[in-house]
Amino acid sequence: MIGWMGFSVDVDLSRSTITWRELxxxxxxxFVGGRGYGVKLIYDELERGIDPLSERNLLIFATxxxxxxxxxxxxxxxxxxxxxxxxxxxxxxxxxxxxxxxxACGLDVLILRGRASNPVYLNLTDRSAEVLGADDMWGKDTxxxxxxxxxxxxxxxxxxxxxxxxxxxxRIAAIVNDDDRAAARGGVGAVMGSKNLKAIVAKGRAKPxxxxxxxxxxxxxxxxxxxxxxxxxSKALPRFGTAVLVNVMNEVNVLPSKNFQRSNFEGADNxxxxxxxxxxxxxxxxCFNCGIACGRVTRTVRERGEGPEYETAFALGxxxxxxxLDDLAEANxxxxxxxxxxxxxxxxxxxxxxxxxxxxxxxxxNWGDGEKMKELIRLTAYxxxxxxxxxxxxxxxxxxxxxxxxxxxxxxxxxxAYDPRGSKGxxxxxxxxxxxxxxxxxxxxxxxxxxxxxxxDRLSAINKAGLCIVQQNLNAALDTLVLCRFTSYALxxxxxxxxxxxxxxxxxxxxxxxxxGERVWNLERLFNLREGFTKEDDTxxxxxxxxxxxxxxxxxxxxELEQMLDEYYRFRGWDDEGRPTPRKLAQLDIx
Amino acid sequence: MKAGRLPGSSPNWIYGDASVWQEIxxxxxxxxxxGFMVSHSGNLSIRCGDxxxxxxxxxxxxxxxxxxxxxxxxxxxxxxxxxxxxxxxxHRAIYKSTSALAVVHAHxxxxxxxxxxxxxxxxxxxxxxxxxxxxxxxxxxxxxxxxELEAKxxxxxKSYKGILVRGHGTFAIGKLMxxxxxxxxxxxxxxxxRYLVDLTGLGSKRDKTTEYKAW
Numbered sequence: 001m002i003g004w005m006g007f008s009v010d011v012d013l014s015r016s017t018i019t020w021r022e023l024x025x026x027x028x029x030x031f032v033g034g035r036g037y038g039v040k041l042i043y044d045e046l047e048r049g050i051d052p053l054s055e056r057n058l059l060i061f062a063t064x065x066x067x068x069x070x071x072x073x074x075x076x077x078x079x080x081x082x083x084x085x086x087x088x089x090x091x092x093x094x095x096x097x098x099x100x101x102x103x104a105c106g107l108d109v110l111i112l113r114g115r116a117s118n119p120v121y122l123n124l125t126d127r128s129a130e131v132l133g134a135d136d137m138w139g140k141d142t143x144x145x146x147x148x149x150x151x152x153x154x155x156x157x158x159x160x161x162x163x164x165x166x167x168x169x170x171r172i173a174a175i176v177n178d179d180d181r182a183a184a185r186g187g188v189g190a191v192m193g194s195k196n197l198k199a200i201v202a203k204g205r206a207k208p209x210x211x212x213x214x215x216x217x218x219x220x221x222x223x224x225x226x227x228x229x230x231x232x233x234s235k236a237l238p239r240f241g242t243a244v245l246v247n248v249m250n251e252v253n254v255l256p257s258k259n260f261q262r263s264n265f266e267g268a269d270n271x272x273x274x275x276x277x278x279x280x281x282x283x284x285x286x287c288f289n290c291g292i293a294c295g296r297v298t299r300t301v302r303e304r305g306e307g308p309e310y311e312t313a314f315a316l317g318x319x320x321x322x323x324x325l326d327d328l329a330e331a332n333x334x335x336x337x338x339x340x341x342x343x344x345x346x347x348x349x350x351x352x353x354x355x356x357x358x359x360x361x362x363x364x365x366n367w368g369d370g371e372k373m374k375e376l377i378r379l380t381a382y383x384x385x386x387x388x389x390x391x392x393x394x395x396x397x398x399x400x401x402x403x404x405x406x407x408x409x410x411x412x413x414x415x416x417a418y419d420p421r422g423s424k425g426x427x428x429x430x431x432x433x434x435x436x437x438x439x440x441x442x443x444x445x446x447x448x449x450x451x452x453x454x455x456x457d458r459l460s461a462i463n464k465a466g467l468c469i470v471q472q473n474l475n476a477a478l479d480t481l482v483l484c485r486f487t488s489y490a491l492x493x494x495x496x497x498x499x500x501x502x503x504x505x506x507x508x509x510x511x512x513x514x515x516x517g518e519r520v521w522n523l524e525r526l527f528n529l530r531e532g533f534t535k536e537d538d539t540x541x542x543x544x545x546x547x548x549x550x551x552x553x554x555x556x557x558x559x560e561l562e563q564m565l566d567e568y569y570r571f572r573g574w575d576d577e578g579r580p581t582p583r584k585l586a587q588l589d590i591x
Numbered sequence: 592m593k594a595g596r597l598p599g600s601s602p603n604w605i606y607g608d609a610s611v612w613q614e615i616x617x618x619x620x621x622x623x624x625x626g627f628m629v630s631h632s633g634n635l636s637i638r639c640g641d642x643x644x645x646x647x648x649x650x651x652x653x654x655x656x657x658x659x660x661x662x663x664x665x666x667x668x669x670x671x672x673x674x675x676x677x678x679x680x681x682h683r684a685i686y687k688s689t690s691a692l693a694v695v696h697a698h699x700x701x702x703x704x705x706x707x708x709x710x711x712x713x714x715x716x717x718x719x720x721x722x723x724x725x726x727x728x729x730x731x732x733x734x735x736x737x738x739e740l741e742a743k744x745x746x747x748x749k750s751y752k753g754i755l756v757r758g759h760g761t762f763a764i765g766k767l768m769x770x771x772x773x774x775x776x777x778x779x780x781x782x783x784x785r786y787l788v789d790l791t792g793l794g795s796k797r798d799k800t801t802e803y804k805a806w
Contacts, residue, residue, distance in 0.1 A: 215805055218802065218805060222724065222806075225721065226721060229721070447766075453765075453766070453767065453770050454767050454769040454770055454773075456767065463639050463640075465640060466638060466639070466640065466692045466766070467692065467766055467767075470690050470692070470766055473690070493690075494750075494751075494752065498806070509749040509750045510749065510750060510752075511688070511689050511690065511749040511750075512749070514690045567639075567640050570640045570641055571640045571641070
């Protein structure tokens with residue numbers, strides 16, 4: 001197997017056993033790596049109905065055949081598990097440098113099972129793994145943990161760890177690597193915490209190989225050429241970071257504010273990419289082998305850290321009506337250090353603000369109060385006071401205080417930064433996402449608002465299913481490699497398929513590549529159906545279906561989901577209840 | 592779907608107020624006016640779920656009205672094939688074997704010339720160089736509506752979004768009609784540049800033929 005390292009390591013933390021196995025070539029051929037390989041393992045191994053926070057859950061770290069290679073943005077890794085926030089199958093991925101380091105230890109897939117009796121960390125070196133005590137790290141934040149480990153194992157050791165939020169089984173806890181890069185969503189950090197696993201250290205010397213170096217190098221050169229001339233990847237993201245979208249989305253009434261009660265924020269410019277560049281930016285930061293460099297190393301009057309990105313500017317900014325850029329950035333820094341997903345944290349605090357406004361939550365949690373926000377983030381990480389409820393995420397918070405509609409989520413996952421009433425296809429993408437509300441499964445905003453590859457009517461609900469499905473399939477396949485989503489502004493399945501083929505020596509046509517994504521998508525769907533999810537869960541918050549927006553170019557709009565959903569099921573080759581048909585599964589070689 | 596049912600009435604198509612027939616009509620006329628579709632020849636189609644919309648047989652490319660676009664199933668024939676294009680099966684096969692949501696089949700002159708002269712076309716112009724890298728040429732014995740055409744076109748479109756059929760024209764696929772149209776224009780521009788450069792007999796100082804053969 002060229003491209004892959006050819007090994008997985010299975011660590012049972014309950015039994016203190018470590019087993020190296022050769023990678024299953026059949027699985028690698030059909031699911032490749034990253035999200036795909038992880039989904040296949042989770043589907044095959046997890047029994048229906050297990051508690052995601054029990055020792056019976058698996059936590060899988062997986063790289064892909066392109067990880068650590070010359071391919072652009074090849075620094076990512078996937079984390080796959082059953083989510084304690086959504087109950088669905090879940091994958092989160094992260095950039096930085098940890099992915100290549102993991103692969104350099106001579107493995108493609110790390111499987112973690114069981115639960116250690118005491119806090120531990122896993123130390124990976126060249127085809128070697130050992131479980132070590134982590135009592136002295138427990139309670140430390142993600143930066144402190146990394147620093148402590150690097151003092152012990154060397155500055156070149158790469159670390160993925162949890163902060164206090166993961167230790168305290170906060171359902172929106174993240175896994176953080178390289179200080180401020182995160183596999184953030186779905187509570188993957190809580191699963192790691194439930195296993196008493198504080199950190200994974202990777203320090204290996206193996207170098208990934210590719211099957212045809214000359215041809216691979218040629219395809220890489222062609223990909224870089226496109227990335228270098230694309231205005232988003234060569235100008236907008238490097239100059240302003242992802243927050244370049246704040247003013248753009250605000251202008252077209254897609255930027256959510258006040259817990260999605262509005263689609264426009266008066267303070268938008270103050271939290272925009274332009275303002276971040278002008279007021280906070282120290283320097284750009286790039287992940288492994290990435291020429292885009294969208295990361296922002298920033299400084300407020302009080303602190304230094306990384307961010308905010310667009311999603312955070314929305315979640316901890318406009319959605320909570322926090323327009324103070326320093327407060328926003330510092331709230332972001334806190335989430336990074338405590339190990340919390342900024343989107344879910346913001347969405348949960350916004351729900352709390354709405355509950356307080358409605359008189360349902362007695363504690364003073366007022367719109368726009370940046371100081372209170374930072375206090376609530378700390379309380380959440382340590383599950384103290386109101387933070388103990390916030391730690392459960394917005395859905396459980398809103399149910400507890402008697403107003404489920406105040407939680408803006410799909411399948412328990414808080415929405416990202418695009419109001420679907422101004423981008424109807426994005427509404428379909430949220431509703432049908434296997435991991436809950438997510439813009440990374442299908443970024444319909446890209447085609448509906450930004451015009452990639454061509455702009456279409458964003459307010460129409462007709463004939464969006466095909467486009468949504470192609471994107472879902474493409475992105476699922478991309479996550480098997482594992483490359484950054486931002487490359488898809490410039491590249492498409494043709495480039496990814498050629499990269500994969502030249503790296504592995506196995507021919508994937510662009511259509512094979514999309515089929516790979518479709519296979520992953522359908523297997524995720526089968527997992528969720530097995531867990532009891534139904535068509536009823538493919539929905540949106542009532543706010544988007546029944547409450548028209550009140551202002552601007554999206555005034556009067558709601559999402560006509562039902563008609564899009566029926567079309568979606570037909571297009572997918574599923575039955576009326578959203579179940580893949582035997583014929584579809586046979587087409588996809590899902591056994 | 593009953594034979595002859597017309598799809599023209601569905602409003603709010605993804606491109607705005609235009610209905611499906613208007614989308615096909617708009618791009619059909621554009622291609623006709625550029626000389627990429629001659630009189631009644633050439634065809635465009637759009638996939639919507641398990642349905643396909645395609646130009647009616649014998650309709651003039653620059654005069655497509657609501658009655659000139661036929662709805663038919665992707666999976667199998669309906670009575671509407673009595674009205675639809677001779678290329679319907681090729682379009683249907685493309686949708687069944689690729690992720691395309693729109694197909695443009697045109698007859699651009701330089702593309703046809705190049706398909707008769709070369710076994711593949713390596714673009715020399717910058718846009719073709721960036722976006723296409725290589726344009727394959729498919730050869731078939733029977734050109735229009737044959738199973739051989741279906742099989743070879745579909746197989747090649749799995750790897751390349753824009754191709755030439757020798758002596759026949761272009762096939763381009765996209766997620767949107769506009770994308771497939773854009774690709775058709777790129778194919779023709781690249782073929783024209785290649786042809787004209789070769790006509791000079793002077794060769795190109797920016798020839799990537801060797802490099803891009805591996806694409």
